[in-house]
Amino acid sequence: MNRLVLRRNVWHLLLIPLCLVWIYPFVWMISAAFKTPREMLIGGLALLPDDATLDNFRRAWTTAKFSTYTANTVTYSIAVVVLVLLVASTAGYALARPGLPGKKVLVGLLVATMFIPHGYTIIPTFLLVNGLGLGNGLLGAALAQAGPALVVPVLLFMGFFSGIPKELEEAARIDGAGYLRTYWKVMLPLAKPVLGTVALMNFIGAWNAFFIPLVFTLGNPDLRTLGVGMYGFYGQDTTDWTGLAAAACISVIPIVVVFLFLQKTFVEGIAGAVKS
Amino acid sequence: MTTTVERPLEKVPVAPRGAGRPGRFRKHLWSYLFLVPMVLLFGGFTVWPMIASWWYAFFDWDGVGAATDWVGFANFAEVFGSDAFWRAFWHSFVFSLAAIFVEMPLALVLAILLNNSWLRFRNVYRLVLFLPVVATTAVIGIVIAILLDPAGGLVNRVLLDTGLVDQPVNFLGSTSTALPTLLSIDVWKGFGITLIYWLAALQTVPKDLQEAAAIDGAGFWRALRFVTLPIVMPIAVVILLLVFQRSLSTFDLVRAVTEGGPDYATDVVPTYIYRYAFDPSLQAPRYGFASAAGVVFGLLTLVVTLLQAPFLKRRLSGGRG
Numbered sequence: 001m002n003r004l005v006l007r008r009n010v011w012h013l014l015l016i017p018l019c020l021v022w023i024y025p026f027v028w029m030i031s032a033a034f035k036t037p038r039e040m041l042i043g044g045l046a047l048l049p050d051d052a053t054l055d056n057f058r059r060a061w062t063t064a065k066f067s068t069y070t071a072n073t074v075t076y077s078i079a080v081v082v083l084v085l086l087v088a089s090t091a092g093y094a095l096a097r098p099g100l101p102g103k104k105v106l107v108g109l110l111v112a113t114m115f116i117p118h119g120y121t122i123i124p125t126f127l128l129v130n131g132l133g134l135g136n137g138l139l140g141a142a143l144a145q146a147g148p149a150l151v152v153p154v155l156l157f158m159g160f161f162s163g164i165p166k167e168l169e170e171a172a173r174i175d176g177a178g179y180l181r182t183y184w185k186v187m188l189p190l191a192k193p194v195l196g197t198v199a200l201m202n203f204i205g206a207w208n209a210f211f212i213p214l215v216f217t218l219g220n221p222d223l224r225t226l227g228v229g230m231y232g233f234y235g236q237d238t239t240d241w242t243g244l245a246a247a248a249c250i251s252v253i254p255i256v257v258v259f260l261f262l263q264k265t266f267v268e269g270i271a272g273a274v275k276s
Numbered sequence: 277m278t279t280t281v282e283r284p285l286e287k288v289p290v291a292p293r294g295a296g297r298p299g300r301f302r303k304h305l306w307s308y309l310f311l312v313p314m315v316l317l318f319g320g321f322t323v324w325p326m327i328a329s330w331w332y333a334f335f336d337w338d339g340v341g342a343a344t345d346w347v348g349f350a351n352f353a354e355v356f357g358s359d360a361f362w363r364a365f366w367h368s369f370v371f372s373l374a375a376i377f378v379e380m381p382l383a384l385v386l387a388i389l390l391n392n393s394w395l396r397f398r399n400v401y402r403l404v405l406f407l408p409v410v411a412t413t414a415v416i417g418i419v420i421a422i423l424l425d426p427a428g429g430l431v432n433r434v435l436l437d438t439g440l441v442d443q444p445v446n447f448l449g450s451t452s453t454a455l456p457t458l459l460s461i462d463v464w465k466g467f468g469i470t471l472i473y474w475l476a477a478l479q480t481v482p483k484d485l486q487e488a489a490a491i492d493g494a495g496f497w498r499a500l501r502f503v504t505l506p507i508v509m510p511i512a513v514v515i516l517l518l519v520f521q522r523s524l525s526t527f528d529l530v531r532a533v534t535e536g537g538p539d540y541a542t543d544v545v546p547t548y549i550y551r552y553a554f555d556p557s558l559q560a561p562r563y564g565f566a567s568a569a570g571v572v573f574g575l576l577t578l579v580v581t582l583l584q585a586p587f588l589k590r591r592l593s594g595g596r597g
Contacts, residue, residue, distance in 0.1 A: 008394055009396075015389075015397075019404040022404055022405060022408070025416060025420055025423060083317070087313040088314070090310040090311070091310065091313070093310060094306075094307040094308070094310035095311070097304065100304050100307050101301070106315075110318070113323070113326075114521070115521065115578075115581055116326065116577070116578065121328075121329055121570065122325075122553070123325075123328075123329065123332065123339070123553055123563050123567055124324065124328035124329055124332065124567075125321055125325045128320060128321070128324065128325070143317065143320075144321055146321070147318060147322050150314065150317060150322075151322075154314060179306035179310075180306070208411070208412040210412070210414045210527070210528040210531070211546070214531075218554060226412065226415070227413075227528075228414070230414060230418060230532075231414055231418070231531075231532055244422075245419070245422075248416075248419050251412050251415045252411045252412055252416070255411070256407065256410055267402075267406070270469070270472050270473075271473075271475065274472075274473050274476045274477065274511060274514060274515065275476050275477070275479070275511065
């Protein structure tokens with residue numbers, strides 16, 4: 001028995017060092033954000049700063065405009081989530097109706113586009129957004145982000161609504177609820193787990209998005225999101241390393257905190273999407 | 277399934293069937309209304325851009341005004357003849373190879389380990405391994421670039437202090453090490469999500485089947501080979517496709533860390549396209565050419581995916597049978 005316990009605990013000798021290496025960049029980032037530029041310059045491997053300062057955060061927040069970038073990122077992410085939830089839940093509900101003509105074609109098309117790389121379609125997307133008069137705006141970028149991100153949520157909602165017993169809908173109909181009311185008052189509240197998963201997945205996706213915000217803010221730096229703003233920070237001749245670390249913290253820590261609180265929903269959602 | 281039986285019967289009364297159609301659509305009117313937002317958004321931002329890329333690819337066009345300068349297949353010919361494009365394509369493909377042959381097996385091993393209920397702190401381990409997935413790629417890329425900096429970067433300082441190297445390694449600045457370094461960062465970044473995929477797959481293995489195998493005297497390896505893997509295989513195909521898709525569209529990391537350099541040693545197709553379409557240092561963007569490169573990339577990816585199909589199909593049915 002003791003040998004078994006020993007053999008099982010041996011794994012920690014492998015896992016603990018692996019995990020330390022894994023989170024090292026995060027630890028370094030937080031540590032550097034509190035160091036003075038002088039301590040950073042001298043070097044030294046200490047993780048605890050000699051003289052902890054909040055000045056780096058102040059610089060990143062005001063001088064480097066990370067307050068604006070944070071506001072942009074929040075706006076952009078919420079816009080994407082609202083778009084995806086609204087459009088995917090309605091479409092998923094409609095596609096779950098039995099015997100809907102044209103359903104197979106539509107679902108086939110959705111699945112087919114999952115296996116075609118999207119990156120290269122940025123040019124027409126860019127032109128379409130400009131054509132709609134939404135160029136140099138966060139809403140245009142949010143539409144471009146939500147369009148391809150829709151597919152998996154639509155399939156998730158479709159799968160969920162298909163699994164709900166027909167009797168429930170029939171009961172709602174007998175009670176006098178129409179299509180719209182049944183969707184809004186009966187089906188959507190039932191779909192809370194899917195709503196939560198889809199919202200969280202897309203919030204994290206939008207917060208971390210880089211390609212689309214980058215392309216759509218090329219003409220207007222004031223609309224940059226955190227990821228894009230960070231990149232602008234780096235390009236200058238003299239790099240403010242500690243300010244950069246503080247900016248990295250501002251970009252990464254909020255989303256990590258959101259994830260830590262809701263990780264169960266998020267991980268189960270991904271796992272459910274893979275299994276089904 | 278029943279339609280195959282009913283079809284011959286329906287073939288005779290042609291007119292009533294045609295007349296019945298509008299009624300069928302009216303019955304589903306609300307459903308079609310509910311589909312309108314999705315069709316607009318998906319059609320406008322996914323399907324149309326794909327079709328439009330094909331069209332633009334036939335023009336010499338800088339994106340200003342209408343595309344009128346038809347050049348036929350000239351852009352395609354230039355893409356096919358461009359060494360830089362093929363190099364970028366190869367690099368994109370190498371990212372997939374690393375994800376499939378390094379990340380997937382390693383993640384499976386850790387998933388099998390972390391799936392054991394006797395392992396203490398397994399939730400903490402899962403969380404730590406998943407953290408890089410949640411963090412913004414562009415930001416994390418920059419942080420790692422600082423850590424790897426040859427002048428004063430932490431990794432080099434440790435390597436020098438411990439005497440492992442006698443001069444700093446320019447991980448991201450030298451043509452021979454830049455790509456392997458980026459591949460390692462990419463594996464680190466994507467590892468957690470692949471791990472979650474595998475854990476989800478392992479959850480589908482029924483507990484009583486494993487217990488039955490244990491009672492029959494199957495050891496760890498035999499149970500893995502004859503019970504776990506055959507059940508997991510159909511999902512493994514899905515995981516493979518997901519990982520393949522993700523790695524082919526690598527852009528954020530390359531763009532943020534090396535911009536494709538040094539000397540295009542880490543250039544991937546998305547950064548190649550980006551350069552021709554959006555690089556601010558360009559005098560005139562070459563939208564037509566960039567579209568052609570995108571179309572060729574899309575087609576080649578499709579070919580590579582289809583090449584896997586017979587193999588995947590066999591694994592899929594093998595897993596079920």
